[in-house]
Amino acid sequence: MIRDLFLNQEPAFRFFAGLVYYTLGLSLILQSRGHSRLRLARSLPWLAGFGILHAIYEWSGALLLPVRSPLTAEEASLFMIGRIISLALAFFCLFEFGADIVAPLGPRWLWLRSIGMILFLGWSAGAFALGLLSALSLWQWARWVEAGARCLLGLPGGLLAAYALRRHTFHLLVPMAQPHIIGMLRTAGLAIAAYSLLAGLVGPAIPVFPLDRIHEEALQDLTGVPIFLLRSLTGIVLVGGMLRALEIFEIELSSRLSSLEEAQILASERERMSRELHDRTLQMIYGAGLLVRNVQAQMEPAAARALDPVVRLLDQAVQSLREILQELQARPAMASLIDGLERLIREYGLPALMDVETEWEIPSDAQLPPAQLRHILAIVSEALSNVVRHARARRVHIRAALHNDLLQIRIADDGRGFGPEVQPGFGLRNMEERAHLLNGHLEIQSQPGAGTTVILEVPWLGIRREALHRPTGPSQPQPAEDDRRAPGHPEPDPRIPQ
Numbered sequence: 001m002i003r004d005l006f007l008n009q010e011p012a013f014r015f016f017a018g019l020v021y022y023t024l025g026l027s028l029i030l031q032s033r034g035h036s037r038l039r040l041a042r043s044l045p046w047l048a049g050f051g052i053l054h055a056i057y058e059w060s061g062a063l064l065l066p067v068r069s070p071l072t073a074e075e076a077s078l079f080m081i082g083r084i085i086s087l088a089l090a091f092f093c094l095f096e097f098g099a100d101i102v103a104p105l106g107p108r109w110l111w112l113r114s115i116g117m118i119l120f121l122g123w124s125a126g127a128f129a130l131g132l133l134s135a136l137s138l139w140q141w142a143r144w145v146e147a148g149a150r151c152l153l154g155l156p157g158g159l160l161a162a163y164a165l166r167r168h169t170f171h172l173l174v175p176m177a178q179p180h181i182i183g184m185l186r187t188a189g190l191a192i193a194a195y196s197l198l199a200g201l202v203g204p205a206i207p208v209f210p211l212d213r214i215h216e217e218a219l220q221d222l223t224g225v226p227i228f229l230l231r232s233l234t235g236i237v238l239v240g241g242m243l244r245a246l247e248i249f250e251i252e253l254s255s256r257l258s259s260l261e262e263a264q265i266l267a268s269e270r271e272r273m274s275r276e277l278h279d280r281t282l283q284m285i286y287g288a289g290l291l292v293r294n295v296q297a298q299m300e301p302a303a304a305r306a307l308d309p310v311v312r313l314l315d316q317a318v319q320s321l322r323e324i325l326q327e328l329q330a331r332p333a334m335a336s337l338i339d340g341l342e343r344l345i346r347e348y349g350l351p352a353l354m355d356v357e358t359e360w361e362i363p364s365d366a367q368l369p370p371a372q373l374r375h376i377l378a379i380v381s382e383a384l385s386n387v388v389r390h391a392r393a394r395r396v397h398i399r400a401a402l403h404n405d406l407l408q409i410r411i412a413d414d415g416r417g418f419g420p421e422v423q424p425g426f427g428l429r430n431m432e433e434r435a436h437l438l439n440g441h442l443e444i445q446s447q448p449g450a451g452t453t454v455i456l457e458v459p460w461l462g463i464r465r466e467a468l469h470r471p472t473g474p475s476q477p478q479p480a481e482d483d484r485r486a487p488g489h490p491e492p493d494p495r496i497p498q
Helices: 002-008 010-030 039-063 073-105 112-133 138-173 179-200 216-223 227-245 247-297 301-328 337-347 370-391 426-437
Strands: 355-361 395-403 406-413 441-446 452-459
Touching: 010 039, 010 227, 039 073, 039 227, 073 112, 073 138, 112 138, 138 179, 179 227, 216 227, 227 247, 247 301, 337 355, 337 370, 337 395, 370 406, 370 426, 370 452, 426 441, 426 452
Parallel strands: 355 395
Antiparallel strands: 395 406, 406 452, 441 452
């Protein structure tokens, strides 16, 4: 009775089976994480391809049912060949999914990357030779070729994918993943293993041991359930496990953004301490040294020598403070703008988060004063920080060009943008003030849903030197020669270290 029910509703059940695998493929495509550094994210397109191709195999099977098929004999023959090819390609994608995950775990696994293609080409050659040289009918040829695809590609591909997913989970993902995600990935691996047995061992009946005893008809007679529905059940478990496990990419991104914010807070705090030490403590010690030196100049030589230890201690304190300021400097001065921009791109991990395009139209030997460079990099750093934290962009284009002693830096993303009602925050005001200190111009173009473009234009020469040494925002300028004299005191004695 159950058997008759399945036979009468087989087209609907085959559509359901195809829908399960199509859902798997489409979900993985929509949930892909190109910015992730996890190997699993780069391997998911193979699993998505497996799902889509397997869905095509199941849906085309409904069109080939002899009772209700709307196809002519020629169309049915083409559909049968295409159906088997789609199944072989699905198994190939499953094999490559496993090989792609397990290959980075050690050099001894690298050979697996080529085994899948060798097996697929071997199956293709065997299928072509069998059809060309044998006297089998198309229906008999299809059964032999499908059984070969299942044994040669489906069984090893499914077992490899299940093993690779389990090994990858417990060796690389355990330190960062939540227990429920580990459990879901483990469930997905078990589902793939069960599928490999149902799809690889159980196929059409052909007169070859053990396929003449373990085949689809025998299993259906034993259970009363068509084999494609049993495979669909494993697919349902696989879909649920993989979709639930994809939360790991959200955890990864959240962790990286938190680390980025912590690093920015730490850098800002260090630079605030640097400003306090430079603008207050260091200047007071300088002033104390000048006062002591002036007192020595008015004393008798013998009495003045008694103050020499005090002067030496003040000199040592100044030197110690300079060393501390140098250590607290968040980013060392660099002479090359291109080096600085590329360093910022690496620090923010932009290539792992989105597609990054860079365009440098600056001579490789072009140099910038350290103070000018620090302000420019601080503006770019704030712009990139906004792209990472707020834009939700998939692509960013960074261009730096030098024409007629005018430097233009353009940062454009395809993120969500913002409207004119958004009030500028501290970061934007800091960027504008730095651009003003550089005698430059900052323009920000943005519309909701249309991304954001930041354009900075500054003269390559003619920067106001006094402005460049003024502390602004989170960046810490180096001590300038003209601020080493305490206000209200005479020129420093040349014997006091400058």
